[in-house]
Amino acid sequence: MRGSTHLHCRWGGWLLIAAVLLGCDTTQEPALTPQIVAGNQMLVNQQVKIKKVVTPADGWVVVRRIDRTPQLAGVSAVVRGTRTNLPVPYTLPLADYEAAWCAATLYRDLGRIGEFEPEVDRPFLVDGQPVEARFFLFMGGDVTDAWIVVEDQEVVNNTVLIEEVGVAEPADLVIHRDAGGRPKVPGVIARHPLEPGIHRQVAVKLFPEERISCGERLWPMLHVRSVSDNQPYDTDKPIITASFVVLCGSP
Secondary structure, three states, X not given: OHHHHHHHHHHHHHHHHHHHHOOOOXXXXXXXXXXXXXXXXXXXXXXEEEEEEXXXXXXXXXEEEOOOOOEEEEEEEEOXXXXXXEEEEOOOOOOOOOEEEEEEEEEEOOOOOOOOOOOOOEEOEEOOEEOEEEEEEEEOOOOOOEEEEOOOEOOEOOEEEEEEEEEOOOEEEEEEEEOOOOEEEEEEEEEEEEOOEEEEEEEEEEOOOOOOOOOXXXXXXXXXXXXXXXXXXXXXXXXXXXXXXXOOOOO
């Protein structure tokens, strides 16, 4: 019995040495869950900016315009791992005063290396659904920096509170109703003029005739006064938007 145990130990030692010499690594890299995060944005330098991409294998970020017959707009290659602020070229025309509803989808590279092949490459799936992010793309004008920060909130006294707004030129902060996951156009229910700068805790009063419901999603949006201060806000150039949910009041 002692000899048998000694033999097993010798074999175990040789196997361990062989694993080291052959470069075997018993540790495994953590599995990556595919993810893509975009965000409503202006079109700058004919590029879409993807905030974050996580991919377990080499592949592609594919941007399409989907508010009409879907059209391929641009493709960028990604390698396994995490990438932030990924630029994707946007090759479709986008006119002044125009907004495009887009989808950025994460694809696995299954065909020829270095070539996106829509008939061969396939989207990554999570729970059986393609990994994608949908967003509004606006035609950029003279504004280079604009943002809206807003949180889900109880709307008191028919007033919406915007945490922070930044804008580089005179603009109108308007609020749209929801049209199934996107702003309703037309559908403006409030307007608040802003001068250039950073504005915090902005109280936006809804139009007196407007009433909103618990659980309704609303869309604050910045509109540049693109022609004159007296131009109707419905036709101003939209540049960026966000959304929030109207919470129920306390009982």
